[in-house]
Amino acid sequence: MGRIIFIAHDGEQHAADAQPGESLMQCAVNNLVPGIFGDCGGCATCGTCHAYIDDRWRAAAGEVNEDELLILDGSEHARPNSRLTCQVTFTEELDGVIVRLPPVQR
Amino acid sequence: MTSAIDTSIPVDTGDWCGADPFAPNFRDDPYPSLHALRARDPVNLTPVNTWRISRYDDVATIFRKAKTSQTLADGTAPNFDPLDTRGSFLEFMLNMDDPEHQRLRRLAMQSLGPNTVRQMEDEVKKTVEQTLDKALAQGGMEIIQDMAHLVPSRMVCQIMGIPESDRELFNEWTGARTNAFFARFLPPDVQQRTRDAGNAMADYFENLVRERRGNLGNDLISALIRAEAEGDKLRDGELVVQAIGIIVAGYETTIGLIGNGTRAFLDHPEQLALLREDPGLINNAIEECLRYDTPILFNWRVLQEPFEVSGKILPADAVLWMMLGSANRDPARFPEPDRFDIRRRDVAHQAFGGGVHFCLGNALARMEARHAIGQFALRTKGIEIRQGKLEWSHSFFRVMAQLPITFH
Numbered sequence: 001m002g003r004i005i006f007i008a009h010d011g012e013q014h015a016a017d018a019q020p021g022e023s024l025m026q027c028a029v030n031n032l033v034p035g036i037f038g039d040c041g042g043c044a045t046c047g048t049c050h051a052y053i054d055d056r057w058r059a060a061a062g063e064v065n066e067d068e069l070l071i072l073d074g075s076e077h078a079r080p081n082s083r084l085t086c087q088v089t090f091t092e093e094l095d096g097v098i099v100r101l102p103p104v105q106r
Numbered sequence: 107m108t109s110a111i112d113t114s115i116p117v118d119t120g121d122w123c124g125a126d127p128f129a130p131n132f133r134d135d136p137y138p139s140l141h142a143l144r145a146r147d148p149v150n151l152t153p154v155n156t157w158r159i160s161r162y163d164d165v166a167t168i169f170r171k172a173k174t175s176q177t178l179a180d181g182t183a184p185n186f187d188p189l190d191t192r193g194s195f196l197e198f199m200l201n202m203d204d205p206e207h208q209r210l211r212r213l214a215m216q217s218l219g220p221n222t223v224r225q226m227e228d229e230v231k232k233t234v235e236q237t238l239d240k241a242l243a244q245g246g247m248e249i250i251q252d253m254a255h256l257v258p259s260r261m262v263c264q265i266m267g268i269p270e271s272d273r274e275l276f277n278e279w280t281g282a283r284t285n286a287f288f289a290r291f292l293p294p295d296v297q298q299r300t301r302d303a304g305n306a307m308a309d310y311f312e313n314l315v316r317e318r319r320g321n322l323g324n325d326l327i328s329a330l331i332r333a334e335a336e337g338d339k340l341r342d343g344e345l346v347v348q349a350i351g352i353i354v355a356g357y358e359t360t361i362g363l364i365g366n367g368t369r370a371f372l373d374h375p376e377q378l379a380l381l382r383e384d385p386g387l388i389n390n391a392i393e394e395c396l397r398y399d400t401p402i403l404f405n406w407r408v409l410q411e412p413f414e415v416s417g418k419i420l421p422a423d424a425v426l427w428m429m430l431g432s433a434n435r436d437p438a439r440f441p442e443p444d445r446f447d448i449r450r451r452d453v454a455h456q457a458f459g460g461g462v463h464f465c466l467g468n469a470l471a472r473m474e475a476r477h478a479i480g481q482f483a484l485r486t487k488g489i490e491i492r493q494g495k496l497e498w499s500h501s502f503f504r505v506m507a508q509l510p511i512t513f514h
Binding site for chain 2: 040043045
């Protein structure tokens with residue numbers, strides 16, 4: 001068990017308990033965090049779970065994979081620390097991770 | 107609407123429950139019968155031995171959690187016409203499982219992803235502006251031909267590298283070809299028209315691929331040819347089938363979104379007024395259009411192992427028809443589901459399907475609809491709009507052929 005801090009674009013914070021092995025998207029959806037949708041269910045095909053991983057945890061979140069790149073590349077709100085949160089698995093190293101949300105998902 | 111439905115009537119196996127999707131008038135207003143089906147038998151065994159899943163939560167759960175395929179365990183397609191061979195969707199990425207599906211999808215995404223959407227946006231704006239200039243000058247327009255069809259067809263042809271002069275060839279073909287997805291259950295004349303369209307489109311793309319091999323461009327067909335040259339082997343037939351599938355998907359679904367969405371606004375002038383007052387509502391408005399009158403009423407999955415749905419255990423190889431149009435009107439998910447409300451707070455619909463086959467053109471479709479419907483609302487401000495006679499197209503999807511309007 002650990003914690004994820006989701007911060008909406010307007011600054012509103014949602015802290016959620018996370019289980020190792022679940023994706024950040026799944027944790028957000030399970031905890032009704034607004035602004036993370038996960039329309040495709042976690043296959044990196046819809047791009048509705050986009051978020052920014054704070055620099056301190058970027059390495060622990062792993063590398064962006066090929067499917068994420070196809071969705072993020074050219075996206076209006078993409079930044080160097082952008083991830084599709086369905087592709088980031090929660091581990092002990094990510095305990096306390098700060099995940100900031102873009103202004104829009106769709 | 108649902109409260110008046112008698113749910114005490116026992117359901118025999120193999121019953122359309124008053125919602126036969128192949129009935130000629132089903133498209134006129136499918137929603138009352140879809141409400142009745144959902145209330146009476148939400149996991150419904152049809153007379154053609156398929157299961158219709160009608161509740162939002164069940165549809166979402168299956169997309170996200172069930173182990174599914176697009177074909178039966180023996181590799182055959184449950185809904186296709188066995189005689190429909192040339193240009194058949196059997197090898198289209200939508201009908202394939204991973205890893206084959208993923209390989210093809212990645213190739214297509216290179217031409218349909220966010221970069222393309224951004225590159226096409228000015229062209230979409232210009233096309234819509236020109237069509238509305240003309241409409242306002244002549245006092246009316248044909249919503250489908252002049253806008254709902256024009257915008258996506260022009261964009262998808264550009265993306266694929268189809269010359270503008272050939273664009274109108276596809277007007278009949280794409281609509282007819284949508285029937286291939288469920289052709290096994292359609293009348294012989296529709297099956298024949300569907301096969302004819304498959305042959306015509308295969309002829310067209312075989313020629314285009316041949317031509318393009320010697321003259322590669324910056325388009326989707328060229329990208330598929332290049333992938334082949336780089337060792338990501340696509341057989342000629344496979345390449346042609348991807349092209350047919352993508353053009354059908356790029357045309358028909360977005361014609362449905364822009365056409366049905368515009369119609370929803372015309373039927374609800376108070377919502378049109380709201381959008382004019384606050385154009386910032388456009389993104390949510392497009393999601394509500396997708397929910398309220400979903401372009402594809404149902405798609406399918408095949409269970410690879412038994413799965414429990416609303417208390418029924420469905421066996422492996424069960425063919426599931428995912429009733430997207432019903433899920434999007436489920437009162438358990440959306441309060442007052444039959445109300446078109448562009449300010450609806452939670453509008454997370456199932457219109458684009460889900461799971462690995464989530465519509466890969468969703469961002470393009472949303473962008474096209476945003477400009478088409480958004481500009482239509484703003485530029486018709488202060489004008490009384492009268493609707494003419496609606497006609498449905500030959501498409502299997504929920505797509506109109508005609509919706510004329512006049513300005514007064």
